[in-house]
Amino acid sequence: MDKAVLDTGSPKAILLRDYAAPPFWIDKVDLTFDLREDETIVTSRLTLRRNADVAAAPLVLDGQEMELISVALGGRGLTDRDYILTADTLTLTGLPDDGQVTIVTRIHPEKNTALEGLYKSSGNFCTQCEAEGFRKITYFLDRPDVMARYSVRIEADKAAYPVLLSNGNLTGEGDLEGGRHWAQWDDPWPKPCYLFALVAGKLVSIEDHFTTASGRDVTLRIYVEPGNEDKCGHAMTSLINSMKWDEEAYGREYDLDIFNIVAVGDFNMGAMENKSLNIFNTKYILARPDTATDTDFLGIETVVAHEYFHNWTGNRVTCRDWFQLSLKEGLTVFRDQQFSADMNSAPVKRIQDVTRLRQVQFAEDAGPTAHPVRPESYIEINNFYTPTVYEKGAEVLRMYHTLLGPQGYRRGTDLYFDRHDGQAVTTDDFLAAMRDANPDKVVDWEQFRRWYAQAGTPKVEGEGSYDASSHTYTLTLRQSLAPTPGQPEKLPMLIPVAMGLVGPDGTDLPLRLSGEAAAQGTERVLILSQPEQSFTFVDVGASPVPSLFRGFSAPVKLSFDYSDAHLAFLMGHDSDPFNRWEAGQTLAARLLLGMVADRAAGRDMVVPDSYIAAFGHVLDRVSEDPAFAALALTLPSENYLGQLMDIIDVDGIHAARDQVRAAIGQTHRDKLLATYSACLTNGPFSVTPDAIGRRSAKNAALAYLMAAGDAQGKALALAQYRDASGMTDVIAALALIADSDMPEREAALAAFADKWKDEALVMDKWFMIQAISSRPDTLDNVKALLAHPGFTIRNPNKVYALVGSLTGNAPIFHAADGSGYEFLADRVIELNKLNPQVASRMAKAFARWRQYDAQRQAAAKVALERVAHTPDLSRDVYEIISRSLEG
Numbered sequence: 001m002d003k004a005v006l007d008t009g010s011p012k013a014i015l016l017r018d019y020a021a022p023p024f025w026i027d028k029v030d031l032t033f034d035l036r037e038d039e040t041i042v043t044s045r046l047t048l049r050r051n052a053d054v055a056a057a058p059l060v061l062d063g064q065e066m067e068l069i070s071v072a073l074g075g076r077g078l079t080d081r082d083y084i085l086t087a088d089t090l091t092l093t094g095l096p097d098d099g100q101v102t103i104v105t106r107i108h109p110e111k112n113t114a115l116e117g118l119y120k121s122s123g124n125f126c127t128q129c130e131a132e133g134f135r136k137i138t139y140f141l142d143r144p145d146v147m148a149r150y151s152v153r154i155e156a157d158k159a160a161y162p163v164l165l166s167n168g169n170l171t172g173e174g175d176l177e178g179g180r181h182w183a184q185w186d187d188p189w190p191k192p193c194y195l196f197a198l199v200a201g202k203l204v205s206i207e208d209h210f211t212t213a214s215g216r217d218v219t220l221r222i223y224v225e226p227g228n229e230d231k232c233g234h235a236m237t238s239l240i241n242s243m244k245w246d247e248e249a250y251g252r253e254y255d256l257d258i259f260n261i262v263a264v265g266d267f268n269m270g271a272m273e274n275k276s277l278n279i280f281n282t283k284y285i286l287a288r289p290d291t292a293t294d295t296d297f298l299g300i301e302t303v304v305a306h307e308y309f310h311n312w313t314g315n316r317v318t319c320r321d322w323f324q325l326s327l328k329e330g331l332t333v334f335r336d337q338q339f340s341a342d343m344n345s346a347p348v349k350r351i352q353d354v355t356r357l358r359q360v361q362f363a364e365d366a367g368p369t370a371h372p373v374r375p376e377s378y379i380e381i382n383n384f385y386t387p388t389v390y391e392k393g394a395e396v397l398r399m400y401h402t403l404l405g406p407q408g409y410r411r412g413t414d415l416y417f418d419r420h421d422g423q424a425v426t427t428d429d430f431l432a433a434m435r436d437a438n439p440d441k442v443v444d445w446e447q448f449r450r451w452y453a454q455a456g457t458p459k460v461e462g463e464g465s466y467d468a469s470s471h472t473y474t475l476t477l478r479q480s481l482a483p484t485p486g487q488p489e490k491l492p493m494l495i496p497v498a499m500g501l502v503g504p505d506g507t508d509l510p511l512r513l514s515g516e517a518a519a520q521g522t523e524r525v526l527i528l529s530q531p532e533q534s535f536t537f538v539d540v541g542a543s544p545v546p547s548l549f550r551g552f553s554a555p556v557k558l559s560f561d562y563s564d565a566h567l568a569f570l571m572g573h574d575s576d577p578f579n580r581w582e583a584g585q586t587l588a589a590r591l592l593l594g595m596v597a598d599r600a601a602g603r604d605m606v607v608p609d610s611y612i613a614a615f616g617h618v619l620d621r622v623s624e625d626p627a628f629a630a631l632a633l634t635l636p637s638e639n640y641l642g643q644l645m646d647i648i649d650v651d652g653i654h655a656a657r658d659q660v661r662a663a664i665g666q667t668h669r670d671k672l673l674a675t676y677s678a679c680l681t682n683g684p685f686s687v688t689p690d691a692i693g694r695r696s697a698k699n700a701a702l703a704y705l706m707a708a709g710d711a712q713g714k715a716l717a718l719a720q721y722r723d724a725s726g727m728t729d730v731i732a733a734l735a736l737i738a739d740s741d742m743p744e745r746e747a748a749l750a751a752f753a754d755k756w757k758d759e760a761l762v763m764d765k766w767f768m769i770q771a772i773s774s775r776p777d778t779l780d781n782v783k784a785l786l787a788h789p790g791f792t793i794r795n796p797n798k799v800y801a802l803v804g805s806l807t808g809n810a811p812i813f814h815a816a817d818g819s820g821y822e823f824l825a826d827r828v829i830e831l832n833k834l835n836p837q838v839a840s841r842m843a844k845a846f847a848r849w850r851q852y853d854a855q856r857q858a859a860a861k862v863a864l865e866r867v868a869h870t871p872d873l874s875r876d877v878y879e880i881i882s883r884s885l886e887g
């Protein structure tokens with residue numbers, strides 16, 4: 001790109017190595033919010049204490065987009081000779097070692113479209129402070145290592161804002177003149193400002209209770225807009241289950257008498273763990289069987305748990321600086337994954353989590369925005385709430401668990417909480433607790449630390465050989481890690497390889513390594529720490545097939561020299577369900593990529609009979625475990641297949657998948673119809689794992705019948721759309737109809753929109769299914785939908801549903817004529833002014849543009865440069881676009 005453009009006023013990067021403790025601590029914050037329709041006045045009294053451990057320096061407070069009304073020290077008003085004000089700082093010099101500074105500012109939540117700081121959603125006030133939103137509320141040391149106790153007084157019109165909430169306990173409330181009222185909230189637990197929250201609005205609540213292990217009665221409330229009270233039950237149950245689970249699994253109890261959740265319709269991400277006042281995107285609270293899908297129900301369970309778990313992993317023990325984000329996010333994702341696995345089917349959950357990891361995190365690792373789990377620099381921290389920090393971070397936690405075993409892992413987390421409760425710490429502190437709690441475990445922790453420091457997905461290759469005369473089996477594994485931006489050289493990683501050897505009869509063989517006195521079970525964890533290592537097993541009676549990385553024991557790409565027959569064998573016999581699924585996916589990916597290559601070479605694509613036959617065996621066994629079968633019946637995604645190619649052949653991948661799906665639909669028509677009927681759920685609707693599994697198997701079968709253009713499949717889809725009571729089945733059928741050219745398509749879509757026009761979350765599904773259609777008119781349709789009365793670019797959920805879904809629709813977004821890129825550039829430019837976080841999230845879809853062919857690259861570059869040249873580009877978008885152009 002034009003260097004000059006990037007250089008003019010380029011935002012500066014923040015570096016981990018520049019971390020320095022603050023010159024002052026803030027022990028107490030007393031806030032008063034005077035909420036009005038056309039402005040909000042914030043009065044903040046900070047109780048300061050000089051940090052004796054660092055050299056004396058002025059106090060530089062962060063503050064943006066606000067008007068300073070006054071500053072006072074003790075009772076004395078300061079003048080602009082006593083402070084320096086810039087666009088994003090307020091510097092106070094000559095402060096005593098202890099003192100109170102009172103700052104009054106004016107802000108405009110009613111004009112805040114970025115949804116960061118204090119803003120309005122459906123007329124209600126709410127906040128989002130993580131990562132750096134508090135500086136849009138008042139001048140403050142907006143950094144997580146400054147932990148203070150907060151007292152908050154809120155004043156607002158009583159009729160318009162009957163509910164006034166903040167963190168901690170309600171310690172007073174009353175009426176004021178002019179129809180106004182006030183509430184006082186005190187939070188006894190010191191916290192960083194990113195956990196501050198305020199809500200004022202017309203809300204109703206449902207209430208329940210939880211008694212903690214030590215007997216504390218906690219009042220639980222979920223606040224929603226009137227009319228949504230009947231959609232909170234699942235969230236409440238999930239909250240109660242997570243409170244109980246955290247006591248049992250981690251020994252963590254809740255620490256206040258009240259826990260509030262508020263659901264708002266305009267929210268940039270899923271939810272936020274503010275101390276005792278979680279604020280949620282409605283998407284992760286509201287659910288009724290007729291409005292929400294099984295995926296929504298499961299998402300609610302996970303996200304409610306995730307935010308609750310942050311009370312210990314994030315709030316009680318927080319991050320020293322934002323480079324440590326994975327300290328709380330990776331750990332909390334791992335905890336919510338464990339919880340959901342316990343509540344549902346563990347193998348199904350693991351497969352879903354790994355699928356997501358590969359889809360989004362491996363893709364990130366392979367592109368210009370690749371970064372380590374603990375990054376070393378950022379321009380805009382909001383850009384680093386990434387799959388790498390979250391999902392790969394969770395894999396790092398899972399590896400501690402794998403290496404130390406459940407008890408060793410628990411000893412480690414216990415020590416971590418004992419040592420660091422009330423502190424702001426680093427991922428190194430976490431590692432030290434794990435290490436120190438397990439002195440008997442021989443783990444090279446310095447090498448393990450590279451999982452935090454080195455970006456990229458390690459590749460593991462290997463082969464095995466059986467020696468029939470000595471009854472030995474030798475497994476050789478090699479690891480490599482390709483360069484990523486800023487990290488040209490890499491060191492070998494410490495990779496836990498959970499494995500077994502599957503004997504010819506399909507059972508696991510005893511595992512005795514050469515030099516060991518006896519076999520040590522039939523499953524074990526090998527440590528691959530060298531660039532190349534061989535492991536020789538003795539007493540192996542017959543040639544085995546190795547089952548490697550069971551349960552996906554490390555976030556790596558494995559390429560092992562399995563024959564198709566080996567994979568088919570593992571698919572049928574591996575005792576590890578994850579690897580049974582994995583073998584099927586590897587086989588399918590191999591076959592599909594072969595077809596893509598044939599097509600590119602001008603040859604006919606042929607679906608091998610052996611694959612169709614293997615698929616038939618899966619169909620024969622659906623009833624054993626429908627949820628697992630539904631996953632086994634799903635082909636690798638277009639995105640994932642693309643990652644396996646040097647230059648992504650968008651159309652080839654799409655055509656190959658279509659052809660395989662149609663062949664399966666035709667050949668197995670009878671089995672698919674039988675699966676469909678067998679999995680119909682009778683009786684009252686429920687969201688148990690069994691019912692969810694049956695619905696997913698049934699809808700997978702229906703999709704194959706539709707892929708084959710089967711007349712009976714079409715009739716079933718129409719009937720299901722018309723008659724089903726649950727949203728899972730309704731939307732699954734409508735998505736298939738919307739993706740077809742059935743004459744009923746238009747009427748079905750119109751009827752749905754008419755029925756659900758007042759349910760924003762349901763309408764999001766309607767936008768989404770149209771945006772993911774592979775019909776050639778999809779882009780035009782999406783453009784038209786931008787003007788639909790139910791759409792607004794100001795609502796993040798709407799943007800994700802329509803624009804975000806389109807960017808995941810490979811053949812349409814990556815259309816060779818560049819029309820998809822042009823569309824996205826327009827949206828990013830439009831969003832940049834309104835909501836930089838959402839704009840930048842959308843802009844990330846460009847990141848892997850160099851992995852496509854020359855024509856697409858040229859078109860993507862034009863679009864990227866157009867965004868880069870946009871005046872007033874936010875730091876958020878600038879960082880993503882400039883990295884994409886450099887990378």
Ligand code: B3K
Pocket residue numbers: 130131269271272273306307310329382385
């Ligand atoms: N901690 C928040 C995410 C904040 C994102 C800021 N851009 C939600 C979560 O991970 O639980």
Ligand code: ZN
Pocket residue numbers: 306310328329332
């Ligand atoms: Zn989180």
